[in-house]
Amino acid sequence: MSFVLIEKPRPQVALVTLNRPERMNAMAFDVMIPLREALETVSADNEVRVVVLTGAGDGFCSGADLQNAGPIPNTEGLTKTSVARRSMDLLNDVMITLRRMNQPVIGAINGAAIGGGFCLSVATDIRIAGEDAYFRAAGINNGLTSAELGISYLLPRAIGASRAFEIMLSGRDVDAVEAERIGLVSRVVPIAKLLDTCYDLSERIISFSRVGTELTKRMLWSGMEAGGFESHMQHEGMSQLYVRLTTDNFDEAIRARRDRRPPVYED
Numbered sequence: 001m002s003f004v005l006i007e008k009p010r011p012q013v014a015l016v017t018l019n020r021p022e023r024m025n026a027m028a029f030d031v032m033i034p035l036r037e038a039l040e041t042v043s044a045d046n047e048v049r050v051v052v053l054t055g056a057g058d059g060f061c062s063g064a065d066l067q068n069a070g071p072i073p074n075t076e077g078l079t080k081t082s083v084a085r086r087s088m089d090l091l092n093d094v095m096i097t098l099r100r101m102n103q104p105v106i107g108a109i110n111g112a113a114i115g116g117g118f119c120l121s122v123a124t125d126i127r128i129a130g131e132d133a134y135f136r137a138a139g140i141n142n143g144l145t146s147a148e149l150g151i152s153y154l155l156p157r158a159i160g161a162s163r164a165f166e167i168m169l170s171g172r173d174v175d176a177v178e179a180e181r182i183g184l185v186s187r188v189v190p191i192a193k194l195l196d197t198c199y200d201l202s203e204r205i206i207s208f209s210r211v212g213t214e215l216t217k218r219m220l221w222s223g224m225e226a227g228g229f230e231s232h233m234q235h236e237g238m239s240q241l242y243v244r245l246t247t248d249n250f251d252e253a254i255r256a257r258r259d260r261r262p263p264v265y266e267d
Contacts, residue, residue, distance in 0.1 A: 004034040005056075006042060012049040013202045014042045014103075015195070021057025026065035027116045029072050029090060036094045043101040049210065050202035051101065052195065053124055054108035055117075063115025063138055091116065095123045095150050104205055104217050108198045109133040109176075110191060115142075119149035122158060125217060127184065128198055129176045130191035135184065141171040157224055159183050209249045209265035215239045243267075 005017040016038055018025035025031065042048055055061055072090070075083045098105055098120075107124030115138035121127055137146035137155075146152075146168035156164040159182045167174055176188045189197045205213055219236055226232035244250055247267045256263035 002034065003028075003031040004038045006038055008048075009195070010199050010203065012047060012206050013052065013199055014045065014048040014050075015052045015054065016042060017053075018055040018061055021055070021059070023065060023067065024057070024059035024062035024112060024114075025055040025117070026062045026067075027091065027120075028065035028068060028070035029087070030070035031065075032091055032094055033073070036090075036097050039094070039097045039101060043097070043103065048103055049206045049213070051103045051105045052108050052198045052202065053098075053105055053120075054110050054195065054198075057111070058132070059111035059117075060107075060109045060113040060133065061117025061120050062112055063117045091149055095119065098123045099221055102214050104213060106198045106201060108194050109135075109185065110194055112136075114138050116149055119151040119154075122151055122154045122184075123149075125220075126186055126201070127179075128194065128201070129179055129185040129188045130194045131176055131188060132191060133176045133179070133185075133188070135167075135174040135179060137168040137171060139171075140169065146171065207262065209243070209247070209267050211243050211247060211267045212249065212265075215243065 003018070003020045005019045007015045007017070009015050016035070018031060018035065020026065020028075020031055039051075042051055072083060072087050075086060078086070104126065105124045107121050107127040109121050109127055109129040111130065111132055112134055113121040114136045118135045118137055121135065137151065139148060140146040152164075152168065155168065158164075163182055174184065176185070179185045180188045187197075219239055222235060223232050226235070247265075249265050249267055252265060253263050
C-alpha cells in the first residue's frame with residue numbers, strides 16, 4: 001500500500017494525497033520520502049500545471065509519528081548524531097522540493113496540521129482550509145522548539161512577526177476562522193467543497209500562460225529572500241522582459257480581448 005497517492009482529477013491538475021489516515025498522515029520516513037519522490041515526479045510532468053496537496057481522512061498531517069518513525073535509509077554504521085542530522089535533511093528536502101516545483105502548489109488543509117504538518121502546510125504556495133482545519137506549532141508543547149522545517153522563516157512572512165511569535169511560543173491551536181482572518185489561509189470552505197474549490201482555482205491559474213505562472217511563483221519566493229527592493233525589482237523586470245520578448249503571449253492576450261475569446265498561449 002502506498003502512503004502517497006497521485007491522481008489527476010481534472011485536466012492538468014495533479015492531486016497528491018498523504019495516505020495514512022489511521023495515523024493522521026504523520027511524518028514517518030516511509031511517508032515523507034515517497035512524498036518527496038511524488039512531488040519530484042509531478043514537477044517533471046509537463047502535463048500538470050497546478051498541484052493540490054492534501055491528507056486522507058480527517059487530518060492534513062499530524063507531524064512527527066510518535067508510534068514508529070519508519071526506516072531511515074543509508075544510515076548503517078552512523079552515530080546517533082549523524083543519523084539525526086541526515087534524518088532532518090530528509091524532511092527538509094520535502095520543503096525545498098515544494099518550493100522548487102515548477103507548478104503552483106495549493107494546500108487543501110482538510111483537518112489538523114500539527115507540528116511538522118503545520119510546517120508542510122505553510123510551505124505550499126496557496127492554502128485553502130476546510131471548516132475543521134486547525135494549526136498548531138506543537139514542538140514547544142513537547143519540550144522542544146517550535147522552529148523546524150522552515151516555519152520560523154515562512155510563518156512571520158505569511159502572517160507578520162508578532163502573530164508568528166505568539167503562535168509559536170504559546171503552542172496554541174489556530175482554528176480555520178482565525179487562520180483566514182490573519183492570512184494564514186486564503187479562505188475557508190465547507191469540507192465537502194474543499195477539493196472542488198482547489199480545482200476551480202487551479203483551472204483559473206491554468207487559463208494563464210505556463211511561463212507566466214511559473215515565473216510568478218519564482219518571483220514571489222525570490223522576493224521573500226531579496227536583499228533589497230531595487231535589486232529585486234530589477235530581477236522582476238528581467239523576468240517580465242523575458243516573457244514579453246520571447247513569447248507571443250502579450251499580443252495574443254490583446255487579440256483575444258479584442259475578439260472576445262479566451263487567449264490561446266503557446267509558450
